[in-house]
Structure formats: structure tokens, C-alpha cells
Amino acid sequence: MNVSIIGGGSWGLALSKVLSDNGHDVLVYDINEKIVQKINDLHLCVQLDEYIPENIKATTNIEEIVNFSDTLLFVVPTKVLRFAINDVKKHLKTKKLFINAAKGIEPETFLRVSEIFNEMIDPKYLKGFVSLSGPSHAEEVIKGMTTVVAASSENEEDGLFVQSLFHNEDYFRVYSSLDLKGAELGGALKNIFALASGLIAGKGLGDNSRAALITRGLVEMEKFYKAYGADARSLMGLTGIGDLVVTCTSVHSRNYQAGFKIGHGKDLEETLNSMTMVVEGIRTCEAAYKYAQQHDLELPIIEAIYNVLFHKMDPNIALKSLLSRKVKSE
Ligand SMILES: NC(=O)c1ccc[n+]([C@@H]2O[C@H](COP(=O)([O-])OP(=O)(O)OC[C@H]3O[C@@H](n4cnc5c(N)ncnc54)[C@H](O)[C@@H]3O)[C@@H](O)[C@H]2O)c1
Structure with missing residues (x-):
């Protein structure tokens, strides 16, 4: 069948390869003419x-992409x-199934991606919404390296449809899930901890601190899941842990790479200028921090990362602030 992809960057093209390998016809839309030209002329x-x-x-x-x-x-x-x-909705004439593979929360509204779609797309054109998420780096998927993800939707039929669209027995296994909220939160929040993980590696810390970060990061993610009404059991799944x-x-x-550079002493602006691809964790950190403030959630790691990113706090002081918190039971 035909599938339209909006965004011809690393993840859009890695997913286009999966779809093509599964026998589907794929058309990719990108706002950048050079990217489109490289795909058409060089298949690159x-x-x-x-x-x-x-x-x-x-x-x-x-x-053309909407009609395809x-x-x-x-x-x-x-x-x-x-x-x-906005660009797409101007050309909608029939109902479409929307799939999203981007990961973030909007800092101004705290909306998840599916909520942005619901807000912007007229229900008469919105057949359904599915999030495709999980542990998946484009660098590996585009090489056909084994990857396992989840297709999450509140509508079981839509989730199963997307599962069958992407599932590839050679290298891309897809689970289905009904916990859309959990999938969207997991995909967004993990990027904050990736920044933190890069940061501590950049500071020369080791595996012990990374394991602690992942474990205590999960605790902060759980608080978020509860506040948003998501199923905390999803934390144990592909889109969570x-x-x-x-x-x-x-x-x-x-996000790890950006954190690593900051850990090495670069400031946020310098770091972002040196990166050609998107670092979603920064906006998500802003969203999570502001949400925590408004909802009285205690999220010390997120707060520490926020202070390093947005208030230029020295990472050593941020780390000290975490370690010197009043001791308590786990
Ligand atoms: N790269 C990965 O491994 C990976 C894996 C899972 C999820 N993601 C998520 O996917 C999203 C995209 O990441 P990426 O790595 O592909 O980014 P990228 O920077 O490689 O590519 C983004 C592409 O979007 C295009 N674009 C920008 N504005 C556009 C618009 N208005 N209309 C159409 N195209 C537009 C850009 O020209 C660029 O080609 C992010 O949210 C990321 O977190 C990435």
C-alpha cells in the first residue's frame, strides 16, 4: 500500500526503508529542497x-504528499x-490515519503529540492516531539491524494496522499497545535523562552513576505517568525502560551527545550550534520542569538538568545538589 512520510530526516528515512522492505510504496515530503534532491537523485x-x-x-x-x-x-x-x-491540513479532503514517530512534549501547553493532532485536525479528517516508539536509533534501523518497537493507540484496530504495516520478520519487530499516553510520555521524557547521562559521562563519571541515573530517572518518570493519568506499567515496556x-x-x-559536550564545558548555545540534528530533550526538559512546578511534583534530576541547561548552573554544583539532598528510604 501507499504510505506518506512527512519529514525526510534520519528517522523518517530509516522508517521509509522498513516500509519499502515490507513492499509498500513510500513518498517522503521534506521542507528542505536539498534533502529531497539527494533522495531522488542519489537515494541518500x-x-x-x-x-x-x-x-x-x-x-x-x-x-502531492497528502493525496498520495x-x-x-x-x-x-x-x-x-x-x-x-498546518501545511498538511490545508489539503485534507478525506479521513486519514495519522502516525507519529517524533518524541516530545510542548513546553507552552504541556500537550502530548496526539493532543496537538486532536487540537489541530478537524475530526472529520482524523481517522485515528498511532504513536510508533521504542528503543530505536535510525543509525541501526537504516542498516537493517534488529530493532523492536511498539505501535500504541487508544484504538486497537489502528494499533494493529500500524503493527502489520511496519513489522518485518528479519529485523523490525513491532508490538501493539493500548497505552498511548504512556508511550508518548516515555518517548519524550527519556531524552531528558539521555542529556543527563551524557553530562555525567562528559564529567568523567562512570557506570555506577549512569545506573543510578536510569533507576532514579524511572522514579521521576513514574511520577509523571501518574500525574498525566498514564498506565505506569508501560514503564516496564519498550516505550519506557x-x-x-x-x-x-x-x-x-x-541528547546524550549534547549532554556530553555540556559536561565537557560547552554552554547550551555552543552545543546546539555544533549539532546538525534535533536535540528534543532540551524542550522536553523545559516542559517537564514547568509542569512539575505547576503540579507540585518533586523531580530533582529534571530540576538539576533544567538548571544546568537554562540557568548555566555548573554541572558539578548540580550533581552536588542531588547528592546532598536529605537521605531517605528508597
Ligand atoms: N533519529 C532517530 O534515531 C530517532 C529515533 C526515534 C525517534 N526520533 C524522533 O524523530 C523526530 C525527528 O528526528 P530525526 O532524527 O529524523 O531529525 P532530523 O533532524 O534528522 O530530521 C528532521 C527533518 O525534518 C525536516 N523538516 C523540518 N521542518 C519540516 C516541516 N515543516 N515539514 C516537513 N519537514 C520538515 C527537516 O528538513 C529534516 O529533514 C524527533 O522527534 C526525534 O526525537 C528520532
Whole structure:
């Protein structure tokens, strides 16, 4: 079947390869003409410097991408999501199934991605919404390396449809889940702890501190899940602990890389200027910190990372502030 992909960056093209390997026809839309040209002329994913199957085509024509399929997969950074939805919605004439693979929470509204879709898309064009998430770095998926993710939707049928669309017995296993909230929160929040993990590695700390970070990070994520009304059992799944572990331990994670640079003494602006790809954890950290303040949630790690990122707190002082908190029972 036909599938439209909005966003021809590293993750959009890695997923386009999975779909193409599964026998689907894929058209990719990107706002950047150079990226579209490289896909059409060289079959190249610029961000990863990797080739993709020749049958994957790309366009800068938004009307063409909307008309190409009734299944629209969004893979743009959450910062530009509203722009992309706005462009797409102008051309909607029939109901579409929306799939999202981006990971973040909006700092101004605290909305999850599905809530942004619900707010912006007229229900007469919204067939359903599915989140595709889990421990998955584009660098590995595009090479066909074994990866396992989850398709989460409040509508079981939609989740199962997306599961069958992406599932590939050779390298891409897809579970289905009904906990959309948990999947969206897990995918977004883990990026904050990836920044923290990079930061402590940049400071020369070791595996003990990383394991502590992942464990106590899970506790902070659980508080969030409860506050948002998500199923905390999802923390034990691919979109929870699965994604948290991969992003806190892998050099492929941009959030980890950004944290590492900050740990080495670079400030936030310098760090972002040196990175070509999106670092979602920064906006999510802002959202999580503000949400915690408003809802009286005690999230010391998130608060410490927020202070390092937004108030230029010395990471050593941030670490000291965590270690010197009043001792308590686990
Ligand atoms: N890279 C990964 O391994 C990975 C894995 C899982 C999830 N994600 C998530 O996927 C999202 C995208 O990440 P990425 O790594 O592909 O980013 P990227 O920076 O590699 O690519 C983003 C692409 O979006 C395009 N774009 C920007 N604005 C647009 C618009 N208005 N309309 C259409 N295209 C637009 C850019 O030109 C770029 O090609 C992020 O939320 C990220 O957290 C990434």
C-alpha cells in the first residue's frame, strides 16, 4: 500500500526503508529542497550518509504528499510539528490515519503529540492516531539491524494496522499497545535523562552513576505517568525502560551527545550550534520542569538538568545538589 512520510530526516528515512522492505510504496515530503534532491537523485539520507532503496521517492509538494496516501506518518522535530500539521491540513479532503514517530512534549501547553493532532485536525479528517516508539536509533534501523518497537493507540484496530504495516520478520519487530499516553510520555521524557547521562559521562563519571541515573530517572518518570493519568506499567515496556536504556547508554543518541559536550564545558548555545540534528530533550526538559512546578511534583534530576541547561548552573554544583539532598528510604 501507499504510505506518506512527512519529514525526510534520519528517522523518517530509516522508517521509509522498513516500509519499502515490507513492499509498500513510500513518498517522503521534506521542507528542505536539498534533502529531497539527494533522495531522488542519489537515494541518500544526508543526515546519516546512508543509501536507501531506489524506489523511495521524495517531494517538496505538500498537496502531492497528502493525496498520495490515507496513512500519513509524521517524523518532524516536535518544535516544527504545528507548522507541518498546518501545511498538511490545508489539503485534507478525506479521513486519514495519522502516525507519529517524533518524541516530545510542548513546553507552552504541556500537550502530548496526539493532543496537538486532536487540537489541530478537524475530526472529520482524523481517522485515528498511532504513536510508533521504542528503543530505536535510525543509525541501526537504516542498516537493517534488529530493532523492536511498539505501535500504541487508544484504538486497537489502528494499533494493529500500524503493527502489520511496519513489522518485518528479519529485523523490525513491532508490538501493539493500548497505552498511548504512556508511550508518548516515555518517548519524550527519556531524552531528558539521555542529556543527563551524557553530562555525567562528559564529567568523567562512570557506570555506577549512569545506573543510578536510569533507576532514579524511572522514579521521576513514574511520577509523571501518574500525574498525566498514564498506565505506569508501560514503564516496564519498550516505550519506557526500553527507550530509556538505549538513549542513556548509546553514543547514537543526540541528547546524550549534547549532554556530553555540556559536561565537557560547552554552554547550551555552543552545543546546539555544533549539532546538525534535533536535540528534543532540551524542550522536553523545559516542559517537564514547568509542569512539575505547576503540579507540585518533586523531580530533582529534571530540576538539576533544567538548571544546568537554562540557568548555566555548573554541572558539578548540580550533581552536588542531588547528592546532598536529605537521605531517605528508597
Ligand atoms: N533519529 C532517530 O534515531 C530517532 C529515533 C526515534 C525517534 N526520533 C524522533 O524523530 C523526530 C525527528 O528526528 P530525526 O532524527 O529524523 O531529525 P532530523 O533532524 O534528522 O530530521 C528532521 C527533518 O525534518 C525536516 N523538516 C523540518 N521542518 C519540516 C516541516 N515543516 N515539514 C516537513 N519537514 C520538515 C527537516 O528538513 C529534516 O529533514 C524527533 O522527534 C526525534 O526525537 C528520532
